[in-house]
Amino acid sequence: MTRALRGDQGLATLETTFAITMLVPLLFAVLEFGSALERWLAQDAATVQAARYAGELGGDAPELRAFLAEQLRVAGIDSDRVSVEVAPSRVGWREPVRVSLSSAFPVSIPFLFSTSVPLRSSAISRGEVNR
Amino acid sequence: MRWLQDDRGTALVLTLILAPMLLVALAGVLQLGALRVAAARVRAAADLAALVAVNDQDDAELARSGTLRLAADAALVAREYFARELELSAPLLDGTTEDIAAAADVVAYPSAPSYDARTGARYDRPTVRIAADVPVRTPIFGALVLRPVTVLHVIAVSSPR
Numbered sequence: 001m002t003r004a005l006r007g008d009q010g011l012a013t014l015e016t017t018f019a020i021t022m023l024v025p026l027l028f029a030v031l032e033f034g035s036a037l038e039r040w041l042a043q044d045a046a047t048v049q050a051a052r053y054a055g056e057l058g059g060d061a062p063e064l065r066a067f068l069a070e071q072l073r074v075a076g077i078d079s080d081r082v083s084v085e086v087a088p089s090r091v092g093w094r095e096p097v098r099v100s101l102s103s104a105f106p107v108s109i110p111f112l113f114s115t116s117v118p119l120r121s122s123a124i125s126r127g128e129v130n131r
Numbered sequence: 132m133r134w135l136q137d138d139r140g141t142a143l144v145l146t147l148i149l150a151p152m153l154l155v156a157l158a159g160v161l162q163l164g165a166l167r168v169a170a171a172r173v174r175a176a177a178d179l180a181a182l183v184a185v186n187d188q189d190d191a192e193l194a195r196s197g198t199l200r201l202a203a204d205a206a207l208v209a210r211e212y213f214a215r216e217l218e219l220s221a222p223l224l225d226g227t228t229e230d231i232a233a234a235a236d237v238v239a240y241p242s243a244p245s246y247d248a249r250t251g252a253r254y255d256r257p258t259v260r261i262a263a264d265v266p267v268r269t270p271i272f273g274a275l276v277l278r279p280v281t282v283l284h285v286i287a288v289s290s291p292r
Binding site: 011015018022023026029030033034037040041044045048051052055094096122123124125126128 | 141145146149150153154157160161164167168171172175178179182183186187208212215216219
């Protein structure tokens, strides 16, 4: 037993194991966070554009949904996995309208965990339709 | 001094030194990313508020002379909507959205041409300009002996087409 402890055979393997179990999760954490951040920023940008358009349309409308789906598609986001809320669904002249988007971003860190992070974006605009 | 030449335990020492350094680097990256999101949101808030205010045209003047002129309450609308937009990112901010919006330098130039004393810009159309200092919470920077609050300077200018 004593000889086994003093011997340095396998030391490189041990060091490599330590390094990999520490560095791989760190590397993936940075990569996954970067991806989530990029997705969040893209979703935020689409939300702002959608709020602006919702103000022009005077609330929720099929054109808004189509516009939003296109904005999300261009940003590389599957619009089927994004829930959209427009409140109120119909607004008058100079009334505030809020567009909210919510989606889940899957995060997987080797050796640690896998989960999904909720990404929420909201923006408010003002109705421009004089009904 | 034989222990200096003995390489047993080097993996443990390296791990103990490197692990905190790498975790600090990771925390810094996470905080920088969060700050980037906050900056984008604050910029979008100011842009959208300025846009909303510019849409607030003086309808009577437009009907009478056909010229675009901002409504009298354009600056108030810009400030109100800036606060509303910031409210959506309230957990990221250090301070109430009302206070931040109230402290913002919001100016409406109802007719053109006009000159912006703050930026030196000349506007050829009616314009709303918002300049604000928005304090954002950066707790991880604070834990790393940096500033726990980072102030973002934002300027948004909007004119009707």
